[in-house]
Amino acid sequence: MELLKVENLTKKFKKKGILFPAVSQVSFTLEKGECLGIVGESGCGKSTTANMIARLQKEDEGEIYFEDRKISGGMLLKPVGKGLQMIFQNPQDSFDPRDSVIEGIMQGAAAYGIYSRKELTEKALELFSYVGLKEEYQNRKIRQLSGGECQRAAIARSLICEP
Numbered sequence: 263m264e265l266l267k268v269e270n271l272t273k274k275f276k277k278k279g280i281l282f283p284a285v286s287q288v289s290f291t292l293e294k295g296e297c298l299g300i301v302g303e304s305g306c307g308k309s310t311t312a313n314m315i316a317r318l319q320k321e322d323e324g325e326i327y328f329e330d331r332k333i334s335g336g337m338l339l340k341p342v343g344k345g346l347q348m349i350f351q352n353p354q355d356s357f358d359p360r361d362s363v364i365e366g367i368m369q370g371a372a373a374y375g376i377y378s379r380k381e382l383t384e385k386a387l388e389l390f391s392y393v394g395l396k397e398e399y400q401n402r403k404i405r406q407l408s409g410g411e412c413q414r415a416a417i418a419r420s421l422i423c424e425p
């Protein structure tokens with residue numbers, strides 16, 4: 263089954279009044295159970311492509327289908343739901359610094375209101391060992407983690423939704 267289909271995705275950014283292409287006519291498909299890596303030099307448009315798929319940025323042109331449902335063209339964020347989760351490039355900036363590590367991980371699913379607080383806590387604690395994060399860090403603040411530990415917390419936050 264085709265999980266994700268991207269067709270002719272294009273995005274331009276304005277710099278000093280001039281439009282620069284960040285993503286030009288990008289097309290690919292991702293099958294269910296498959297892993298896809300996108301490789302390219304710094305600034306070639308990888309994050310912008312991911313942001314458009316996650317509906318955090320709007321495309322200028324092109325189409326995105328997730329589970330055969332068109333998610334491009336319309337509004338941002340909502341149509342994708344918990345099935346598609348993002349792990350951001352800069353982990354520290356992707357958390358609310360006021361949150362404890364466990365609260366940050368639970369935030370991912372809390373937004374969807376599908377699990378009770380008790381269920382969320384249980385799921386979060388299971389994920390600590392799954393991503394290789396010490397459970398004793400659960401009440402620390404995010405800024406008290408190393409960059410790598412913080413990215414592990416971000417991975418746990420995305421997995422808690424069972425995407």
Ligand SMILES: Nc1ncnc2c1ncn2[C@@H]1O[C@H](COP(=O)(O)OP(=O)(O)OP(=O)(O)O)[C@@H](O)[C@H]1O
Nearest residue numbers: 275276284302303304305306307308309310311351
């Ligand atoms: N919000 C923005 N406004 C203006 N230009 C942007 C914006 N976001 C990205 N760009 C530009 O678009 C291009 C693509 O950026 P993008 O972040 O997608 O690159 P990347 O492939 O993820 O790079 P890296 O490997 O360094 O993370 C770059 O030239 C960048 O400067």
Ligand SMILES: [Mg+2]
Nearest residue numbers: 308309310351
């Ligand atoms: Mg990037």
